Amino acid sequence: MPTEREISILRRKCFACGKCRVVCPSFAEGGCDPMEIMVGGECDVSLCTECGKCSEVCRRTDPFTVMKYMKGNL
Ligand code: SF4
Ligand code: SF4
Incomplete structure (x- = not known):
């Protein structure tokens, strides 16, 4: 299991390009947004x-x- 620090590092590497959001089947149906989570937002x-x-x-x-x-x- 990754530590909170490791998760934080993974999030910091995100430069909000939006590619993950575009391919996410959940987001396409009004569900969660992986980019939002990566940049510290909520869903x-x-x-x-x-x-x-x-x-x-x-x-x-x-x-x-x-x-x-x-x-x-x-
Ligand atoms: S997590 Fe999503 S928005 Fe962030 S760099 Fe990767 S593809 Fe781009
Ligand atoms: S956030 Fe979840 S549903 Fe969306 S692409 Fe990633 S693994 Fe799939």
Whole structure:
């Protein structure tokens, strides 16, 4: 399980390009927004289906790990 510090580092690496948001099936249906979580905002992370697409497109950091951590699934 990653530490809070490790999660914080993953978040800081995000430069808000929005790629994860574009591919997120949950966001497309009005659910959670992985970029919002990465930049320190809020959304209902329980709506994340854990498909992993956000991290497949991210070349800077690992939003999928952060989403799972926020859900308490790590
Ligand atoms: S987590 Fe990655 S893909 Fe998503 S906005 Fe940040 S840098 Fe871009
Ligand atoms: S893992 Fe969650 S946040 Fe990432 S793309 Fe899938 S539904 Fe969206």
